Amino acid sequence: MKFRSKIIDIGCLNNFTRVVTTISKLTKTCVLRLTPDNLYFVLSGKVSNGGVAMWCELAQANFFEEFQLEGVSVEANEICLELAPDNLSRAMKTAQNAKAVKIKLTKKHCPCLTIAAELPTMSSVSRVVTHDIPVDVIPRRLWNDFKEPSMPDFDVSIYMPPLKIMKNVVDRMKNLSNFLVIEANMNGEMNLKIETDLVSVTTHFKDLGNPPWGGDGSQTGAASQRDLETMVQVRVDIRKLQQFLMGQQFNPSKAMCNIVQNTILHLILLYEDVSLQYFIPAVA
Amino acid sequence: MDCVVTGGNVKVLAKAIHSLSRIGDELYLEPQEDGLTLRSVNSSRSAYACFLFSPLFFSRYAIPDGHGFRCKVAIKSVQAVFRSLATLEKTVEKCHIELDGEKSRLTFTLHCKHGLLKTHNLSFQDSESLQAVFDKDASTNVLKAQPRLLADTVLNFPPSLEEVTVTVSDERVWFRNYVDQDAEPSKAMLTELCLSADEFDHFAVKAQSSVTFCLKELRGLLVFAESTGLPISMYFDGPGSPVVLSVTDSVLDTNFVLATLSDESAVRQQNPKRAGTPLPPLDDFMNDELESYLIAMDTSMAPGPSFRSLLFGSVYPTGSPLSNLTVAGQKVLASDSEEDPEGV
Numbered sequence: 001m002k003f004r005s006k007i008i009d010i011g012c013l014n015n016f017t018r019v020v021t022t023i024s025k026l027t028k029t030c031v032l033r034l035t036p037d038n039l040y041f042v043l044s045g046k047v048s049n050g051g052v053a054m055w056c057e058l059a060q061a062n063f064f065e066e067f068q069l070e071g072v073s074v075e076a077n078e079i080c081l082e083l084a085p086d087n088l089s090r091a092m093k094t095a096q097n098a099k100a101v102k103i104k105l106t107k108k109h110c111p112c113l114t115i116a117a118e119l120p121t122m123s124s125v126s127r128v129v130t131h132d133i134p135v136d137v138i139p140r141r142l143w144n145d146f147k148e149p150s151m152p153d154f155d156v157s158i159y160m161p162p163l164k165i166m167k168n169v170v171d172r173m174k175n176l177s178n179f180l181v182i183e184a185n186m187n188g189e190m191n192l193k194i195e196t197d198l199v200s201v202t203t204h205f206k207d208l209g210n211p212p213w214g215g216d217g218s219q220t221g222a223a224s225q226r227d228l229e230t231m232v233q234v235r236v237d238i239r240k241l242q243q244f245l246m247g248q249q250f251n252p253s254k255a256m257c258n259i260v261q262n263t264i265l266h267l268i269l270l271y272e273d274v275s276l277q278y279f280i281p282a283v284a
Numbered sequence: 285m286d287c288v289v290t291g292g293n294v295k296v297l298a299k300a301i302h303s304l305s306r307i308g309d310e311l312y313l314e315p316q317e318d319g320l321t322l323r324s325v326n327s328s329r330s331a332y333a334c335f336l337f338s339p340l341f342f343s344r345y346a347i348p349d350g351h352g353f354r355c356k357v358a359i360k361s362v363q364a365v366f367r368s369l370a371t372l373e374k375t376v377e378k379c380h381i382e383l384d385g386e387k388s389r390l391t392f393t394l395h396c397k398h399g400l401l402k403t404h405n406l407s408f409q410d411s412e413s414l415q416a417v418f419d420k421d422a423s424t425n426v427l428k429a430q431p432r433l434l435a436d437t438v439l440n441f442p443p444s445l446e447e448v449t450v451t452v453s454d455e456r457v458w459f460r461n462y463v464d465q466d467a468e469p470s471k472a473m474l475t476e477l478c479l480s481a482d483e484f485d486h487f488a489v490k491a492q493s494s495v496t497f498c499l500k501e502l503r504g505l506l507v508f509a510e511s512t513g514l515p516i517s518m519y520f521d522g523p524g525s526p527v528v529l530s531v532t533d534s535v536l537d538t539n540f541v542l543a544t545l546s547d548e549s550a551v552r553q554q555n556p557k558r559a560g561t562p563l564p565p566l567d568d569f570m571n572d573e574l575e576s577y578l579i580a581m582d583t584s585m586a587p588g589p590s591f592r593s594l595l596f597g598s599v600y601p602t603g604s605p606l607s608n609l610t611v612a613g614q615k616v617l618a619s620d621s622e623e624d625p626e627g628v
Contacts (some may be wrong), residue, residue: 123482132474
């Protein structure tokens with residue numbers, strides 16, 4: 001099992017740091033899955049993390065100058081590591097103006113993901129800072145837990161309003177209630193609602209547009225046959241949604257939201273070739 | 285005592301107070317012939333800081349005749365005088381420090397723009413002299429650096445980090461985060477930064493050594509050094525004997541004396557490869573051999589006491605006549621004061 005990679009371009013470095021920082025805001029630990037072509041940050045929906053799941057996919061070629069991977073075996077050419085994304089984020093932040101950053105798997109006091117950054121100095125010799133992030137190597141028999149989640153057969157799919165505005169609304173609503181009802185229809189309308197004994201608040205968004213999933217086989221079912229105006233709703237833990245809105249540093253080019261009635265809220269952010277999916281389960 | 289600070293020096297004084305507030309809860313004030321000293325020590329007496337402002341720092345400097353006067357005040361109340369550094373710089377033209385022996389009040393008067401006067405009357409307590417005994421000129425290793433270099437170095441470590449280990453060789457310095465023995469090693473991220481001697485203004489290492497001390501006070505001193513743009517010198521010997529951080533200029537002399545972790549084996553044990561000699565080559569960045577890291581494994585179980593004290597007193601063997609005095613007298617002991625005629 002070997003992994004060694006290198007980032008040189010400052011733009012790539014910034015983007016990668018932004019992705020990692022976003023992940024670190026969403027979860028304390030996650031799984032980093034490395035394949036010859038992609039990196040994935042995965043959080044599987046376990047009860048211990050409130051059923052929230054995350055899937056973030058990056059094409060390595062867009063970030064790394066060098067990317068060498070020797071997986072567990074020839075037929076399973078992958079490496080799965082559990083780590084604290086906050087450590088990775090902190091390490092990457094210290095390397096923001098580095099001439100080069102190497103990320104490699106090393107064996108030190110324990111298995112580590114080592115981030116070595118070569119920082120520019122006034123003198124002729126570069127300054128080198130290394131961060132050893134302890135990781136747990138995940139055995140192959142557990143890999144099944146970290147496969148890409150299948151796209152739920154949603155009832156409604158809609159583009160989200162500007163995330164900043166949505167965040168402001170959700171932040172205010174959080175002061176009033178612990179749960180939020182998010183509802184949307186195929187006519188580009190979305191409502192955010194809270195209901196308590198004392199007060200009911202609803203924020204309406206319209207003309208948001210609905211993503212065309214048509215060509216994509218499995219998704220044609222429920223959504224298209226439904227009446228355009230019918231609202232589909234899901235009730236979620238407001239903190240989970242707030243965390244998602246607060247943490248993201250993507251400035252996504254596209255932000256979408258899929259709802260399965262009373263089951264799950266599925267959020268998708270796209271930025272260039274990075275995609276982040278976030279699943280929040282419904283609460284009764 | 286009657287002294288006046290004007291112009292940019294007010295900010296220097298304010299920054300000094302802020303730096304001292306990171307050390308202890310009390311400010312020891314002592315006007316002397318050679319200037320005004322401000323000192324502080326932390327509750328465990330493992331960190332001591334002293335600022336000496338020479339009479340030239342002030343536009344007026346008069347001290348009481350006769351026997352030396354000294355007092356201590358709560359540092360929070362002095363900090364309150366210089367609370368907002370930003371507005372201080374813009375508005376305060378002059379700061380007048382006066383001692384009223386009759387009423388037992390220490391008065392800070394800030395003369396601001398538009399004739400505004402802000403007067404703070406602080407109560408004080410008489411105190412013994414607070415004086416750490418150290419001889420930085422006898423140190424084996426001396427490093428001098430611009431505050432920027434050290435600030436950039438410290439930035440690589442998380443704000444929550446308490447102690448840092450500094451290791452020096454003939455031509456390099458390593459900064460590492462110190463991980464507590466009790467902490468689970470597989471959870472902590474280890475950060476290491478290597479600086480070459482070229483980056484220092486002055487680099488004199490007579491013996492390879494490794495010291496671990498608290499970052500908090502260094503951060504405090506850095507705030508001061510960065511605002512004044514003065515280089516920081518670091519004097520140290522080895523584990524257990526204090527490290528002295530010093531900032532000097534023609535009108536001020538600042539020394540921070542910090543205890544270091546005395547149990548060297550604890551440091552080695554915690555991180556056998558990194559702390560020991562031989563030190564890794566600088567071109568480690570170019571060296572990608574995974575095998576080179578394998579040596580580091582499996583040696584971490586060596587038994588050793590996790591004794592850890594940052595008290596100055598701990599540098600003396602138990603039973604030494606001096607070991608009791610740290611507590612008894614109002615003095616802070618540091619370094620080899622047995623040889624020092626001015627000792628306790």
